[in-house]
Amino acid sequence: MTKLKVLVSLLLWQGAVYAQKPNIILLKNATIIDGDANVKPRIGAVLIENGLVKSVSFAPLKGVNSKTTVIDCSGKFITPGLMDAHVHLGTGDLKNLNSAHSRADSIMANLLRHGITTVRDMAGNAPFLAECKKKVEKGKQAGPDLYYAAQFAGPGYFKMLGNGRDGGVDLGNTAWYRAISSKADVKPAILEAKKAGVTGIKIYADLSKELISEITNEAHQQGLLAWAHGAIFPSKPMDVAKSNVNSMSHANDLVFQQIKGDTIEIGAAWAQLYKGLKLDDQARDQMLLEMKKRGTFLDPTVFHAENNRMVNAALITRRANELGVKIVTGTDWIYPTKNESVPLLDEMKLLIDKCGLSPLQVIQSATINGALVTGLKDRGLVRAGKRADLLILNSDPLKSLDAFDQPDMVIKEGKIVVF
Structure with a gap:
């Protein structure tokens, strides 16, 4: 288990049971790959609330809620699931x-x-x-x-x-x-x-x-x-x-x-x-x-x-x-x-x-x-309002798709998955 996963392990969906109550997660300092090939990847932050992406920000963050779980993703990459x-x-x-x-x-x-x-x-x-x-x-x-x-x-x-x-x-x-x-x-x-x-x-x-x-x-x-x-x-x-x-x-x-x-x-x-x-x-x-x-x-x-x-x-x-x-x-x-x-x-x-x-x-x-x-308009992009089905990768998938082979973290409908 990586250091990043240890940080959040107490919040997670363990095994095959969804046990996590709705909460707020902030993924900051990651390079965000939107899902649309025409959108240039940029370093920013993704705020997740109640299973959805609430916002994607490329500006300095202010006034983070005390109930927010903050995960520093410096050097990592976020893509849609x-x-x-x-x-x-x-x-x-x-x-x-x-x-x-x-x-x-x-x-x-x-x-x-x-x-x-x-x-x-x-x-x-x-x-x-x-x-x-x-x-x-x-x-x-x-x-x-x-x-x-x-x-x-x-x-x-x-x-x-x-x-x-x-x-x-x-x-x-x-x-x-x-x-x-x-x-x-x-x-x-x-x-x-x-x-x-x-x-x-x-x-x-x-x-x-x-x-x-x-x-x-x-x-x-x-x-x-x-x-x-x-x-x-x-x-x-x-x-x-x-x-x-x-x-x-x-x-x-x-x-x-x-x-x-x-x-x-x-x-x-x-x-x-x-x-x-x-x-x-x-x-x-x-x-x-x-x-x-x-x-x-x-x-x-x-x-x-x-x-x-x-x-x-x-x-x-x-x-x-x-x-x-x-x-x-x-x-x-x-x-x-x-x-x-x-x-x-x-x-x-x-x-x-x-x-x-x-x-x-x-x-x-x-x-x-x-x-x-598949007729789904609620996922597939890292954007506000979309389902928070997200991957955090340790390396740049634009340089090698092998980055997808073992994601550092899988988030499905706002819940972090641990195996």
């Missing part, structure tokens, strides 16, 4: 729920330990995820805030899966894994998904462009977000973008736009890719400019792609950033259960090393962009 915008916590073996929850609890604790204060789960067993979410909200389990999706696909997709998920009993017929055959299916399916607590609908596979648009429009009508894969098969990436989805996952999928024809067959498309499908710059730029025009976020999952020989993902993401497409950091990767480095850091490093983002742009992708793609 991080967000992984593409995780899967509810897709493993759930036959033994006690075992499944034990594993998920360990993963969630490690996410928070590494400064990840919010996650977007991109489809899994909704009752399981709802229980995970509730435990965190009630302070019974250390972990990030959890927002999750229902997965919609054509019946052919679920038939292909057979009995491989949730025992296969109701595959495609649950609120969270839903087979969509016609427009008539859409409205009631989204209503059921909403009742299951989802924040968005993940539009996944085996859907026509007409059904993609219907799902997206109805999700928005019912106050939900629409998140999609880059290619839905047989629908092409441009069909997805033109439906006004809020985000498109897997930058590598966008390469399938250049395949000739109005639709694409999944097996033939992937066969072409692994034979060395060369990226067409014109088709790529048309696709990305459509996303930019509609404000569609790109969830590129570059780390996932690099581990699966999908070299186009980094190239497409680099160009997306050059054209001004909004990027979020998602991993779609396995998280460790113990205190080990997390794949989000690998994703962030690749966005710099292979995709040309600046460190400030990467931090924005992992903070405010991740919040906005």
Whole structure:
């Protein structure tokens, strides 16, 4: 435990129980990295009260309340809490729920330990995820805030899966894994998904462009977000973008736009890719400019792609950033259960090393962009009125993202976390 943590250890949230009463914390003399890449980092102070950032000051402080806990952060750096915008916590073996929850609890604790204060789960067993979410909200389990999706696909997709998920009993017929055959299916399916607590609908596979648009429009009508894969098969990436989805996952999928024809067959498309499908710059730029025009976020999952020989993902993401497409950091990767480095850091490093983002742009992708793609306007920036989900780092993340690997302090909703 560092000297800074010892100083405040008596105020903290210990274990998995929120025990701290509302109080006032002042973090002074830190370099503040706002979360917006256009805001220059400056040395200042952050005042936290009742779980929110009350003020951010760059002037000398006067009249600090005697009830305020003052923490000197000289030489340290403050950023918003991080967000992984593409995780899967509810897709493993759930036959033994006690075992499944034990594993998920360990993963969630490690996410928070590494400064990840919010996650977007991109489809899994909704009752399981709802229980995970509730435990965190009630302070019974250390972990990030959890927002999750229902997965919609054509019946052919679920038939292909057979009995491989949730025992296969109701595959495609649950609120969270839903087979969509016609427009008539859409409205009631989204209503059921909403009742299951989802924040968005993940539009996944085996859907026509007409059904993609219907799902997206109805999700928005019912106050939900629409998140999609880059290619839905047989629908092409441009069909997805033109439906006004809020985000498109897997930058590598966008390469399938250049395949000739109005639709694409999944097996033939992937066969072409692994034979060395060369990226067409014109088709790529048309696709990305459509996303930019509609404000569609790109969830590129570059780390996932690099581990699966999908070299186009980094190239497409680099160009997306050059054209001004909004990027979020998602991993779609396995998280460790113990205190080990997390794949989000690998994703962030690749966005710099292979995709040309600046460190400030990467931090924005992992903070405010991740919040906005999930429909959250209350976090992701170090500003007055925002939730006090903050990290204190021992070294400058603009020089090395390794500063995020072991935050000196994690603050979630104004409570300092100790492990």
